[in-house]
Amino acid sequence: MWSRWLPRLAVVANVATFIAIWEYVTRVQGLISPVFLPPPSRVLEGLLSLHASGELAAGLSYSAVNYVLGYVLAAVVGISLGAVFGGSRRLGQAFRPIVWSLYAAPWVAFRPIATIWFGFGRGPVIFIVFLAAVFPVLLNTAAGAGDMRLSQIRAGRVFGANRVNLYTKIIIPSVFPYILVGLEQAVVLGVIGLLVGEMLGSPAGIGMLITLTSATFRLGETFALIFLSVAFAIGLRSILRAAAAPYTRWASLSSGRA
Amino acid sequence: MTSTTPGNQPSTVAERPFGQEIPHQTLLSRVGERFSDFRPGSGALFASLGVLGFLAVWQLVTIVPGLTNPRFLPAPTAVFEALWEVLRTPRSREDVIATASAYAIGYFWAAGGGVLLGLVVGLTRVGRIVLWPYVWFGFSVPRVALAPLIVIWLGLGQASKVTLVILMAIFPIIINTSEGVRIAPVSLTRCASVFGASKLQVIRKVILPSSIPMIAMGLRIGIVRGYVGIVLGELLGSTRGLGVILKRATYEFDMPRALAIIVILVAMANISLFIFDLLTRPLRHQFPTLQQSL
Numbered sequence: 145m146w147s148r149w150l151p152r153l154a155v156v157a158n159v160a161t162f163i164a165i166w167e168y169v170t171r172v173q174g175l176i177s178p179v180f181l182p183p184p185s186r187v188l189e190g191l192l193s194l195h196a197s198g199e200l201a202a203g204l205s206y207s208a209v210n211y212v213l214g215y216v217l218a219a220v221v222g223i224s225l226g227a228v229f230g231g232s233r234r235l236g237q238a239f240r241p242i243v244w245s246l247y248a249a250p251w252v253a254f255r256p257i258a259t260i261w262f263g264f265g266r267g268p269v270i271f272i273v274f275l276a277a278v279f280p281v282l283l284n285t286a287a288g289a290g291d292m293r294l295s296q297i298r299a300g301r302v303f304g305a306n307r308v309n310l311y312t313k314i315i316i317p318s319v320f321p322y323i324l325v326g327l328e329q330a331v332v333l334g335v336i337g338l339l340v341g342e343m344l345g346s347p348a349g350i351g352m353l354i355t356l357t358s359a360t361f362r363l364g365e366t367f368a369l370i371f372l373s374v375a376f377a378i379g380l381r382s383i384l385r386a387a388a389a390p391y392t393r394w395a396s397l398s399s400g401r402a
Numbered sequence: 403m404t405s406t407t408p409g410n411q412p413s414t415v416a417e418r419p420f421g422q423e424i425p426h427q428t429l430l431s432r433v434g435e436r437f438s439d440f441r442p443g444s445g446a447l448f449a450s451l452g453v454l455g456f457l458a459v460w461q462l463v464t465i466v467p468g469l470t471n472p473r474f475l476p477a478p479t480a481v482f483e484a485l486w487e488v489l490r491t492p493r494s495r496e497d498v499i500a501t502a503s504a505y506a507i508g509y510f511w512a513a514g515g516g517v518l519l520g521l522v523v524g525l526t527r528v529g530r531i532v533l534w535p536y537v538w539f540g541f542s543v544p545r546v547a548l549a550p551l552i553v554i555w556l557g558l559g560q561a562s563k564v565t566l567v568i569l570m571a572i573f574p575i576i577i578n579t580s581e582g583v584r585i586a587p588v589s590l591t592r593c594a595s596v597f598g599a600s601k602l603q604v605i606r607k608v609i610l611p612s613s614i615p616m617i618a619m620g621l622r623i624g625i626v627r628g629y630v631g632i633v634l635g636e637l638l639g640s641t642r643g644l645g646v647i648l649k650r651a652t653y654e655f656d657m658p659r660a661l662a663i664i665v666i667l668v669a670m671a672n673i674s675l676f677i678f679d680l681l682t683r684p685l686r687h688q689f690p691t692l693q694q695s696l
Binding site for chain 1: 535
């Protein structure tokens with residue numbers, strides 16, 4: 145029993161020691177000025193003050209809308225284009241260089257251009273979220289679409305499946321795990337895109353708050369916001385996993401894949 | 403996987419090798435070649451056709467009067483002109499070099515430090531217990547959010563840019579390295595120790611070689627992430643570099659110039675990946691699972 149709890153206890157002790165050292169080093173003058181590295185207590189204060197002033201709620205609601213819109217757009221475009229590129233060999237080959245080069249490109253660089261295209265409001269932020277999130281979905285869907293097995297299609301036909309049945313009962317469940325992996329990666333990348341989009345010139349939102357609080361040296365609030373976005377990303381991924389859990393169990397059973 | 407085209411498909415059951423999976427051909431997956439596979443040949447033809455077609459459509463769209471505003475979507479020719487001009491002017495050439503050198507320094511440190519830390523975390527129990535929470539956390543934190551802090555702490559010069567590159571690139575490297583070490587096949591390590599290898603020898607001869615594909619993958623991901631770091635750093639606070647040219651171009655609504663910078667950045671990222679693949683090609687013989695062109 146000891147050995148089961150030991151690793152978790154080790155992590156807790158580890159983190160607690162870290163926080164304690166952090167607090168000590170920044171409180172004791174002469175080591176690290178609390179102006180540059182806020183002590184954990186200051187971070188907590190910052191979180192509470194953001195909440196009290198309403199900035200937190202306003203920023204969260206603004207960011208949430210941007211994120212959802214960008215993510216849904218990325219999912220729709222990514223899945224449809226991925227299915228097309230993965231399904232047709234020629235189309236895939238034709239567009240592969242463009243997609244791969246864009247995938248390697250630092251999409252951060254598109255932020256200023258997005259401002260020119262979409263102005264100064266939600267537009268550029270949604271575009272950056274889309275840009276960051278679309279590639280994992282597209283690439284994973286294409287890989288999934290290209291990985292279909294003829295034997296399963298044949299089996300379906302032997303058992304009398306018509307075209308619709310083929311799609312709903314065989315093709316889609318087979319591609320689904322791949323799509324899910326892509327969507328999961330897209331959740332995290334979308335959060336990063338959201339932050340980048342809002343940090344570099346947005347009127348509102350969590351990213352804007354990060355830039356604002358760091359520029360005005362309210363670093364406690366900045367750290368609080370950073371931790372918040374981590375929690376946001378982790379929470380979203382867990383929600384996605386939980387929502388898709390029943391489907392993945394079934395899909396892995398039917399395709400014989402882990 | 404053998405290459406298949408419609409013409410070569412064996413037609414009768416008797417001709418098909420027993421048990422071979424033949425990719426099927428429905429609407430969703432005509433000939434099942436994985437999208438991530440890369441093979442020169444007819445593929446390259448279609449690839450170039452695709453790129454040329456894309457450029458041609460783009461040019462046509464901008465030529466039709468009134469269809470697109472040249473302010474928002476300049477013609478490819480204008481972008482190429484601006485690209486040529488950027489490469490020709492010595493001052494902007496210096497900016498390209500500034501960006502490239504900051505990136506190279508950052509990536510060098512990220513690769514070295516990342517592999518080292520990854521090995522420590524993966525191989526030593528102490529390392530794993532002590533360091534793993536921070537590695538995991540560092541990976542989960544949207545490090546882009548730390549960028550303003552880095553600029554505050556380290557100022558507007560080279561230091562903050564290099565630090566950002568290191569920050570962005572090092573975590574995938576650490577995680578992939580430690581994971582690669584962790585999943586060394588147990589049967590092989592046990593076999594080695596049965597044959598009398600000491601712990602150090604097991605590490606040197608079995609674990610390290612078998613973890614090379616994962617390490618290489620981590621390094622590859624790190625290359626791409628490093629570029630995000632350098633551009634972000636330059637956009638946020640810098641006086642020289644490609645990101646600065648980009649920002650200025652967008653302030654002046656000079657779209658051809660801005661797009662030209664993007665082309666340069668995309669080219670730099672892809673050239674880096676290409677060089678990396680070239681350098682790791684000899685490894686491909688021994689490690690067929692080594693990922694290329696991902």
